[in-house]
Amino acid sequence: xxxxxxxxxxxxxxxxxxxxxxxxxxxxxxxxxxxxxxxxxxxxxxxxxxxxxxxxxxxxxxxxxxxxxxxxxxxxxxxxxxxxxxxxxxxxxxxxxxxxxxxxxxxxxxxxxxxxxxxxxxxxxxxxxxxxxxxxxxxxxxxxxxxxxxxxxxxxxxxxxxxxxxxxxxxxxxxxxxxxxxxxxxxxxxxxxxxxxxxxxxxxxxxxxxxxxxxxxxxxxxxxxxxxxxxxxxxxxxxxxxxxxxxxxxxxxxxxxxxxxxxxxxxxxxxxxxxxxxxxxxxxxxxxxxxxxxxxxxxxxxxxxxxxxxxxxxxxxxxxxxxxxxxxxxxxxxxxxxxxxxxxxxxxxxxxxxxxxxxxxxxxxxxxxxxxxxxxxxxxxxxxxxxxxxxxxxxxxxxxxxxxxxxxxxxxxxxxxxxxxxxxxxxxxxxxxxxxxxxxxxxxxxxxxxxxxxxxxxxxxxxxxxxxxxxxxxxxxxxxxxxxxxxxxx
Amino acid sequence: xxxxxxxxxxxxxxxxxxxxxxxxxxxxxxxxxxxxxxxxxxxxxxxxxxxxxxxxxxxxxxxxxxxxxxxxxxxxxxxxxxxxxxxxxxxxxxxxxxxxxxxxxxxxxxxxxxxxxxxxxxxxxxxxxxxxxxxxxxxxxxxxxxxxxxxxxxxxxxxxxxxxxxxxxxxxxxxxxxxxxxxxxxxxxxxxxxxxxxxxxxxxxxxxxxxxxxxxxxxxxxxxxxxxxxxxxxxxxxxxxxxxxxxxxxxxxxxxxxxxxxxxxxxxxxxxxxxxxxxxxxxxxxxxxxxxxxxxxxxxxxxxxxxxxxxxxxxxxxxxxxxxxxxxxxx
Numbered sequence: 001x002x003x004x005x006x007x008x009x010x011x012x013x014x015x016x017x018x019x020x021x022x023x024x025x026x027x028x029x030x031x032x033x034x035x036x037x038x039x040x041x042x043x044x045x046x047x048x049x050x051x052x053x054x055x056x057x058x059x060x061x062x063x064x065x066x067x068x069x070x071x072x073x074x075x076x077x078x079x080x081x082x083x084x085x086x087x088x089x090x091x092x093x094x095x096x097x098x099x100x101x102x103x104x105x106x107x108x109x110x111x112x113x114x115x116x117x118x119x120x121x122x123x124x125x126x127x128x129x130x131x132x133x134x135x136x137x138x139x140x141x142x143x144x145x146x147x148x149x150x151x152x153x154x155x156x157x158x159x160x161x162x163x164x165x166x167x168x169x170x171x172x173x174x175x176x177x178x179x180x181x182x183x184x185x186x187x188x189x190x191x192x193x194x195x196x197x198x199x200x201x202x203x204x205x206x207x208x209x210x211x212x213x214x215x216x217x218x219x220x221x222x223x224x225x226x227x228x229x230x231x232x233x234x235x236x237x238x239x240x241x242x243x244x245x246x247x248x249x250x251x252x253x254x255x256x257x258x259x260x261x262x263x264x265x266x267x268x269x270x271x272x273x274x275x276x277x278x279x280x281x282x283x284x285x286x287x288x289x290x291x292x293x294x295x296x297x298x299x300x301x302x303x304x305x306x307x308x309x310x311x312x313x314x315x316x317x318x319x320x321x322x323x324x325x326x327x328x329x330x331x332x333x334x335x336x337x338x339x340x341x342x343x344x345x346x347x348x349x350x351x352x353x354x355x356x357x358x359x360x361x362x363x364x365x366x367x368x369x370x371x372x373x374x375x376x377x378x379x380x381x382x383x384x385x386x387x388x389x390x391x392x393x394x395x396x397x398x399x400x401x402x403x404x405x406x407x408x409x410x411x412x413x414x415x416x417x418x419x420x421x422x423x424x425x426x427x428x429x430x431x432x433x434x435x436x437x438x439x440x441x442x443x444x445x446x447x448x449x450x451x452x453x454x455x456x457x458x459x460x461x462x463x464x465x466x467x468x469x470x471x472x473x474x475x476x477x478x479x480x481x482x483x484x485x486x487x488x489x490x
Numbered sequence: 491x492x493x494x495x496x497x498x499x500x501x502x503x504x505x506x507x508x509x510x511x512x513x514x515x516x517x518x519x520x521x522x523x524x525x526x527x528x529x530x531x532x533x534x535x536x537x538x539x540x541x542x543x544x545x546x547x548x549x550x551x552x553x554x555x556x557x558x559x560x561x562x563x564x565x566x567x568x569x570x571x572x573x574x575x576x577x578x579x580x581x582x583x584x585x586x587x588x589x590x591x592x593x594x595x596x597x598x599x600x601x602x603x604x605x606x607x608x609x610x611x612x613x614x615x616x617x618x619x620x621x622x623x624x625x626x627x628x629x630x631x632x633x634x635x636x637x638x639x640x641x642x643x644x645x646x647x648x649x650x651x652x653x654x655x656x657x658x659x660x661x662x663x664x665x666x667x668x669x670x671x672x673x674x675x676x677x678x679x680x681x682x683x684x685x686x687x688x689x690x691x692x693x694x695x696x697x698x699x700x701x702x703x704x705x706x707x708x709x710x711x712x713x714x715x716x717x718x719x720x721x722x723x724x725x726x727x728x729x730x731x732x733x734x735x736x737x738x739x740x741x742x743x744x745x746x747x748x749x750x751x752x753x754x755x756x757x758x759x760x761x762x763x764x765x766x767x768x769x770x771x772x773x774x775x776x777x778x779x780x781x782x783x784x785x786x787x788x789x790x791x792x793x794x795x796x797x798x799x800x801x802x803x804x805x806x807x808x809x810x811x812x813x814x815x816x817x818x819x820x821x
Contacts, residue, residue, distance in 0.1 A: 059591060060591065060592070060595070062591075063587060063588050063590070063591035063592065064588065066544060066547075066587055067583060067584040067587040067588055068584070069551075070547075070550070070551060070580060070583060070584075071580050071584070073551060073554055073555060073558075074554065074569060074576060074580055076558065076569075077554075077558065077565045077566055077568065077569025077570060078569045078570055078573055078576060078577070079570070081566035081567065081569065081570035081638075082566070084558065084562055084565055084566040084569075085562050085563055085566040086562075087562070088558050088559060088561075088562020088563075088565060088566070088780060089559070089562060089780040089781055089784045090784070091558075092555065092558035092559030092560070092562060092565070092780070092784075093559045093784055093787060093788055095555040095558055095559060096552065096555035096556045096558065096559040096560075096788060096791075097555075097788070097791050098555065099548060099551045099552035099554075099555040099556075100552055100555075100791065100792065100795050100796065100799065101791075101795055103548045103551055103552070104545065104548050104552070104799045104802075104803065105799075105802075107544040107545045107547070107548050108544075108545040108548075108799075108802055108803050108806055109802075110544070111540075111541040111542055111544055111545055111806060112541065112806055112809060114540075114541065115540055115541040115810065116541070116809060119809050119810065120809065159781070164562070166780070166781040166783070166784065167780070167781065167783055167784040167787065168783060170787045428566075428570040429638055430570050430571060430638045430639040430640070431570050431573055435573050435574065438574075438577070439573070439577050442577065442581060443581075446581060446584060446585075450584070450588060453588075453592070457592060457595055457596075460595075460596075461595070482817075483815070483817035483818065484818070485817070485818055485819065485820040485821075486537065486814070486818050486819070486820060487820075488820075489533060489537045489540070489594070489818070489819055489820055490533065490536045490537050490540045490590055490591075490593060490594045
């Protein structure tokens, strides 16, 4: 083990951890904005209660996303200083633009949204959550533009004097074809998580008979009378379950479509990653896709595999008989192109992360479909198996997101910037093993502790159910009482 | 003026803005156990910065992002060289940020007390460590000819750097007290006002000494002028806190922090990180900067969007301009 290994582990752990919070920040901010917009349009207090309920969960999650995001920005310089020197001219620009355009928008307007219920006219207050959601979405665009440049460097030249990459075309960087498919794919993945979380919590409340005012009212399938609080809660959560399920389903369709497009571009610009996704050693036309393989994935022997013919060709080229190049061919080509060395990622990691990503995402979509079926024509879900499935539902797309990142980053190895810089050449030379080990240990321990705190808090507030809320009074300088309690306070 | 110089000024402006804005956030956090004698009072303190602290912290994210983009060489050496101070700052900012959001999510005292400790330490540590970082930036650190950091942890803990840490901690604490006197009512306001007057005296002495030593290490005419301005601002803040002119006191401490940071950057120019060992290792505005095209693109982005950001962030302060007292804290 050397400093390089630890720096890589730290990057993996902190990035995946950070991305546990990002999808909910992006997805849930929009869903909460939609709920608040419905309240604004209809005046139905049910939507205000849902806004506050899911808004609270959103904020518990948001705090973690913010603080773990700063680590990401600092980490490039701290652990990967040679990488930073080499790419800063190109890679730094989207990061700086992200901060100026997106993070200020997100954090400033979220502050206004959280504390502004009684300080802003309702219409303006509604606009603040949309502005914050826009900020989060924009931030995804710029950081993905930076990451896509590492996958498919464009719009730059290598300065022969300094040996560093220099930006020559910002438009090329921001319209990198990898960015243009990765951005919608990632956004869809975010909504998959947010929709699933919304469904999951709503289902949990719908199964709980304790919500009913009297035991006699439980178990009846007749629509609850909206006059009781329990009835209102159930009606609100039934809406949330249906809304969340539609979002999940729509997001799943978008994930599949954009993922398919990504497959084609990946085959074009990073053929090794596509070959590694399938553990395809020899070039094939047509190429089949294996659902799973038992045995070793080193190409020597395969005990058992379930294969779907033509699928890999379709995924990679759009043509059922299209040629997909194998690892051995590509390795030989890269040796002649870049010199001796290993240019193959760790195949079991790419192979399985690719499958887990797809499988877990589709499983969440299937549960969403089930929820919609169970709620067809005003029915209330009653299946205990559905409630159980609902409990694990948000974890599935969350894990799928993580595996997606593990796949795309591990699939780029051994490169940190494809074709330009190897990961091992990017690490900070002045940082010692004890230093990076201290840092890795500290982040791992702190992140683990905070994960426990965060999940317990989320569960606590998810269980607590819908809050009783009065719409905050609109600001009126004439009658404002100096001692009036704030609508929201930390 | 060439583009690298423009970006040197912009980076200096971003760090100056960050220290002025998060300076009082840190001060409020440091004063939490001192000025907040019970839970309601502590909530008053936290809520003065509740809507704005996160936006203030984005100044740091933007400064670091700008540094990465405009001066990759500076960013790379600074962040890898100042490894442990930055690691501690990151950990502190993590706990502090989460604490603001989570503290009020449960009512039990043990829970709240734990997060209070996180807010206090999460504010005190960066307040000290940023001073150590900027003092080392000015004094220079051991750099090899390839610009890599060639020192150890102890090289960062010189007496001058420690004085820098004490200075920023004092500046931020006084700035926080002044801010609280301006933003609260009742007993908290009185206590903050009294503490600001006492703190301003100690801060003036510390910061004055630090600035004087700074100018003996390296100076430019601009740095001398800015340091003189900082001294005037400190004395102004001191006077204003004595006569309880809260608004002017805040202008004074904000100017004192801004001018102190500006002094450091002005004294540094045209170097960005001097080497104390191999002179070839010294990073300058010229040898650490990005290419002309990259800087031009970013200049346009900054010109278009920075005024917009300043406008809406300023508007936020206007929206939450009212003072807060214990009566305003809901159950």
